[in-house]
Amino acid sequence: MEKKNIAIIGLGGVGGYFGFKINQFNDKQNQFDITFVARGQTYDVVRENGLTLLSPEHQDSITKPGQIVQTISEISTPDLILICVKEYDLEHVCLNLKKTISPKTILLPLMNGVDIYDRIRKIIRENTILPACVYVASHIKQKGVVEHKGKAGKLIFGKDPANLTEDIDWIVQLIKDSGIDSDFKENSFADIWTKFFFVASFGLVTAKYNSSIGTVCNDTIQKQEATQIMLELKMIADKKQIDLPYNIIGKTFEKASTFPPETPTSLQLDINLKKQNSELTLFAGSIIQYANELGIATPFTEKIYQELKQKIQELSTQISL
Ligand SMILES: NC(=O)C1=CN([C@@H]2O[C@H](COP(=O)(O)OP(=O)(O)OC[C@H]3O[C@@H](n4cnc5c(N)ncnc54)[C@H](OP(=O)(O)O)[C@@H]3O)[C@@H](O)[C@H]2O)C=CC1
Numbered sequence: 001m002e003k004k005n006i007a008i009i010g011l012g013g014v015g016g017y018f019g020f021k022i023n024q025f026n027d028k029q030n031q032f033d034i035t036f037v038a039r040g041q042t043y044d045v046v047r048e049n050g051l052t053l054l055s056p057e058h059q060d061s062i063t064k065p066g067q068i069v070q071t072i073s074e075i076s077t078p079d080l081i082l083i084c085v086k087e088y089d090l091e092h093v094c095l096n097l098k099k100t101i102s103p104k105t106i107l108l109p110l111m112n113g114v115d116i117y118d119r120i121r122k123i124i125r126e127n128t129i130l131p132a133c134v135y136v137a138s139h140i141k142q143k144g145v146v147e148h149k150g151k152a153g154k155l156i157f158g159k160d161p162a163n164l165t166e167d168i169d170w171i172v173q174l175i176k177d178s179g180i181d182s183d184f185k186e187n188s189f190a191d192i193w194t195k196f197f198f199v200a201s202f203g204l205v206t207a208k209y210n211s212s213i214g215t216v217c218n219d220t221i222q223k224q225e226a227t228q229i230m231l232e233l234k235m236i237a238d239k240k241q242i243d244l245p246y247n248i249i250g251k252t253f254e255k256a257s258t259f260p261p262e263t264p265t266s267l268q269l270d271i272n273l274k275k276q277n278s279e280l281t282l283f284a285g286s287i288i289q290y291a292n293e294l295g296i297a298t299p300f301t302e303k304i305y306q307e308l309k310q311k312i313q314e315l316s317t318q319i320s321l
């Protein structure tokens, strides 16, 4: 039987963690052809030295892909594509994928956000897209080197509601064989919303105070702010009839307390390290948009959104001075 082709787009915190595990597993088994897609300096470093994952889970911290390419158009006949980019790169990636994939290619986006499935579906109409979310604390230490701290990362993914009969058993098996802690669900959307409760509230508050997950759990004001955001989000989720777990806010704080207290969030790092882009629109903007569509008031999220836009503005002025 011909080997299946798997491509991993984006070797940052998420692609560098989950992609590393899949490639290192395949190094031993050689069941698949794996292609990494990376750009700029990441491409140069990984082509030369392999991808490095600094993690307590891996003694052998380097993995070399069968193939590494710089552009999506160079991926050949992909069966599965892991999309591991930030939301501001998603549409560009999808427009390029549309020209490269076959109707059989399955897409697995490993990203934050409750609207990722819909945004991909708007561009890529027919393919199977597996809705997913991930929990992991990992970031780019330097290009081609990813650092993971704390507990093992977790991947939750589910069937595509538009292609329920697609054979994805081999993907479920691949994820398991790669040693990835995962849950496969018939329907993963409630899990994606549950993750969004965590990342939107903790992301926005840690970014505002440049604090950490532990501080949001323990500081009275920061905890109150995260709770306010979750209360607004809960009104939206209830109106959209999302089947959230009982006591979602309490459970979110419980989940957060399983991370090492000093763990930063990706939004916090992007804003406070003065990166050119951040996922602020994905976290706050999308809440406000849903609220407007549903006629719900979200004054607290709007306030923190404005405060963070202002902070980004001030930080960028500091750079240019
Ligand atoms: N990091 C974390 O701890 C977690 C992140 N998430 C979510 O996962 C998603 C990915 O985040 P994360 O991995 O942290 O992001 P990173 O910024 O660390 O990594 C994204 C990578 O994608 C690369 N990239 C973007 N477009 C392309 C392209 N066209 N071709 C090749 N490479 C490309 C970027 O390249 P370049 O470096 O050149 O910009 C970057 O290396 C986000 O939605 C985030 O919110 C979810 C859970 C935890």
Ligand SMILES: CC(C)(CO)C(=O)C(=O)O
Binding pocket: 112, 134, 135, 136, 137, 138, 198, 199, 202, 203, 264, 265, 266, 267
């Ligand atoms: C909160 C965290 C670290 C959990 O995975 C995350 O998703 C992020 O910072 O993007």
